[in-house]
Amino acid sequence: xxxxxxxxxxxxxxAVLIAALEWYxxxxxxGSEALAPPSLALKAxxxxxxxxxLWQATAFTLGxxxxxxxxxxxxxxxLGIVLGxxxxxxxxxxxxxxxxxxxxxxxxxxxxxxxxxxGLRMEVAVVxxxxxxxMLVLAQAAARQVEPRLLEVALALGxxxxERVTKIVIPAxxxxxxxxxxxxxAIALVVAVTVEIAANPNGMGYAIMIAQxxxxxxxMLAWLFWIGVVGFLVNxxxxxxxxxxxxxxGGVR
Amino acid sequence: MSRANHTSxxxxxxxxxxxxxxxxxxxxxxxxxxxxxxQWVSKVFLPTPEATVRSLLDGLNLGTAPDAPRGExxxxxxxxxxxxxxxxxxxxxxGMALGALIGISATARAWIQPTLEFVRPLPASAVLPLAxxxxxxSPSMVLSVVAFGAMWPVLLATVHGFAHVxxxxxxxxxxxxxxxxxxxxxxxLPSAMPDILAGMRLSMTVSLIVSVxxxxxxxxxxxxxxxxxxxxxxxxxxxxxxxxxxxLIGFASNALLALAERRLLRWQKP
Numbered sequence: 178x179x180x181x182x183x184x185x186x187x188x189x190x191x192a193v194l195i196a197a198l199e200w201y202x203x204x205x206x207x208g209s210e211a212l213a214p215p216s217l218a219l220k221a222x223x224x225x226x227x228x229x230x231l232w233q234a235t236a237f238t239l240g241x242x243x244x245x246x247x248x249x250x251x252x253x254x255x256l257g258i259v260l261g262x263x264x265x266x267x268x269x270x271x272x273x274x275x276x277x278x279x280x281x282x283x284x285x286x287x288x289x290x291x292x293x294x295x296g297l298r299m300e301v302a303v304v305x306x307x308x309x310x311x312m313l314v315l316a317q318a319a320a321r322q323v324e325p326r327l328l329e330v331a332l333a334l335g336x337x338x339x340e341r342v343t344k345i346v347i348p349a350x351x352x353x354x355x356x357x358x359x360x361x362x363a364i365a366l367v368v369a370v371t372v373e374i375a376a377n378p379n380g381m382g383y384a385i386m387i388a389q390x391x392x393x394x395x396x397m398l399a400w401l402f403w404i405g406v407v408g409f410l411v412n413x414x415x416x417x418x419x420x421x422x423x424x425x426x427g428g429v430r
Numbered sequence: 431m432s433r434a435n436h437t438s439x440x441x442x443x444x445x446x447x448x449x450x451x452x453x454x455x456x457x458x459x460x461x462x463x464x465x466x467x468x469q470w471v472s473k474v475f476l477p478t479p480e481a482t483v484r485s486l487l488d489g490l491n492l493g494t495a496p497d498a499p500r501g502e503x504x505x506x507x508x509x510x511x512x513x514x515x516x517x518x519x520x521x522x523x524x525g526m527a528l529g530a531l532i533g534i535s536a537t538a539r540a541w542i543q544p545t546l547e548f549v550r551p552l553p554a555s556a557v558l559p560l561a562x563x564x565x566x567x568s569p570s571m572v573l574s575v576v577a578f579g580a581m582w583p584v585l586l587a588t589v590h591g592f593a594h595v596x597x598x599x600x601x602x603x604x605x606x607x608x609x610x611x612x613x614x615x616x617x618x619l620p621s622a623m624p625d626i627l628a629g630m631r632l633s634m635t636v637s638l639i640v641s642v643x644x645x646x647x648x649x650x651x652x653x654x655x656x657x658x659x660x661x662x663x664x665x666x667x668x669x670x671x672x673x674x675x676x677x678l679i680g681f682a683s684n685a686l687l688a689l690a691e692r693r694l695l696r697w698q699k700p
Contacts, residue, residue: 270451280673
């Protein structure tokens with residue numbers, strides 16, 4: 178019962194907002210080219226599901242976000258481990274990283290467009306750049322905080338550098354890595370949609386842009402809602418996965 | 431973290447560290463020089479460092495050539511910075527005000543916070559199409575989207591900060607018979623300040639990103655539009671000059687905020 182009430186509480190506010198929008202667009206704001214009644218948006222949403230454009234665009238956005246995150250996270254992880262384990266390397270890389278890191282990822286959209294043209298690769302490149310830096314910083318912090326005695330054990334066992342990383346360092350940082358990965362998922366999705374809105378004629382971001390440009394506010398609102406739902410679900414999943422790993426591998430202190 | 435570092439290496443060690451760090455950066459630039467001059471990467475994408483510096487200086491009207499056309503990069507940089515800072519200030523004010531109103535009452539939190547959590551992961555740029563159809567392609571449209579996107583970190587941080595005010599401070603406020611406004615001003619905001627400042631730092635990053643995207647889409651004059659036009663007409667050195675300026679803006683705004691944060695939170699340190 179208490180749970181049911183909490184659901185009601187959560188849904189009441191958006192329901193009031195949606196009802197207000199419905200009333201406005203049917204009444205004083207009827208015939209507007211900017212807004213549409215939510216009921217029409219729902220209809221547009223159904224037809225987008227029915228003709229498959231919804232799934233296609235969603236798959237493109239999620240796929241390129243995932244691929245970009247994979248590349249950015251792997252590279253960030255590798256460099257982060259090196260910098261985290263070797264204070265000397267961290268000192269040497271410090272200035273270069275501080276110079277490159279503040280470049281906003283969207284500034285690279287035109288460059289990526291110039292190099293790769295429209296399509297999957299330009300979007301993946303920008304997402305990889307955007308996720309690389311936070312992964313690098315967090316992986317470096319995680320590697321620095323690996324229990325020194327574990328590293329001594331690795332030395333005593335005579336493990337090779339590669340074994341040291343795969344058998345000792347990565348398992349010891351796993352819980353922290355998933356925290357970083359959760360952040361990376363959020364960034365990757367936002368950047369992917371932004372790239373599509375700004376330049377790339379594919380995916381959910383382009384779909385919402387086109388709906389606006391063809392003066393179809395119902396479809397535009399449907400896409401806005403769907404982008405919100407996808408963002409919420411993806412973040413929720415990432416959070417769950419991270420909590421699960423934290424329980425299994427020992428929490429992050 | 432680096433306790434050993436502090437004791438074993440003194441001032442000289444720090445200097446060597448800086449020198450090594452600078453050497454690595456110089457090596458990267460040298461690699462860039464080599465890659466562009468040897469044509470490992472096509473000149474269409476990768477200009478030479480000299481050409482980039484020349485574009486940067488010409489664009490900022492610092493070039494030596496007297497007959498060079500007047501560069502516009504300084505003006506673009508100024509308008510991007512203006513958009514970013516204005517949007518950020520608006521976002522911070524509105525975010526703090528709304529956050530305080532929602533955060534102060536447990537009832538409001540219970541009813542509204544789930545909706546806020548739902549909207550939080552929404553990419554700010556996804557609101558651009560809606561804003562375009564509502565307000566048209568105008569500077570105020572871009573500004574409103576910048577403020578909207580940058581508001582979330584501050585808003586959520588304020589709500590969080592208000593929800594976690596030390597219970598004894600609440601009791602003090604009740605004992606002193608403080609009104610709601612006095613509680614927000616004298617107890618709520620100061621104790622939520624660390625959260626709010628962290629949120630404001632994040633929202634500055636968001637402001638810069640949304641400003642650039644807004645300039646690209648809505649053709650408002652600024653660095654976002656400048657880099658897009660440079661790329662479309664294959665002027666790689668101007669593109670790189672714009673990217674460098676955007677990086678500088680990001681670096682400077684972050685550094686300034688970090689400094690301000692340390693100043694403002696000094697009272698918290700024991």
